[in-house]
Amino acid sequence: MIRLRGDVGIGHVRYPTAGSYDAAEAQPFFVNSPFGIALIHNGNLTNYDELKNEVLKIDLRYLNTTSDSELLLNVVAQSIRDTLRSKKVQAYEITPELIFEAMGQRF
Numbered sequence: 163m164i165r166l167r168g169d170v171g172i173g174h175v176r177y178p179t180a181g182s183y184d185a186a187e188a189q190p191f192f193v194n195s196p197f198g199i200a201l202i203h204n205g206n207l208t209n210y211d212e213l214k215n216e217v218l219k220i221d222l223r224y225l226n227t228t229s230d231s232e233l234l235l236n237v238v239a240q241s242i243r244d245t246l247r248s249k250k251v252q253a254y255e256i257t258p259e260l261i262f263e264a265m266g267q268r269f
Contacts, residue, residue: 184227186226186227187227187228187229187231187232189201189202189203189229189231190202191229191231191232191235192235193235193236193239195239195243196239196242196243196246196253196256197242197253197255197256199235199238199239199242199256200235201231201234201235201238202231203230203231203234203235206230207230207233207234210230210233213233213234213237214233216237217233217236217237217240221236221240223236223239223240237268238261238264238265238268241264241265241267241268242256242260242261242264244264244267244268245260245263245264245267246260248267
């Protein structure tokens with residue numbers, strides 16, 4: 163932890179209620195595109211199969227686990243990417259406004 167930069171951290175402890183008990187499903191999950199974002203999620207996705215199909219076949223993203231949290235992170239990441247493409251801008255940092263706009267368009 164000494165190598166980590168910054169002065170803010172998020173801790174999360176929970177047992178999996180979906181997916182498996184494999185250590186690969188430990189949170190937080192991280193994707194590098196766009197921006198490198200991480201997600202901690204406490205809940206269950208009731209439309210997992212539908213979203214998984216969309217993420218794999220339409221968005222052409224790859225999932226490393228069967229965790230609904232990893233799936234949700236990829237949905238969020240793709241929504242941010244789609245918002246940037248629709249605006250035809252290149253953003254070099256993520257902002258709260260960008261996240262809210264992407265989530266507003268998605269949901």
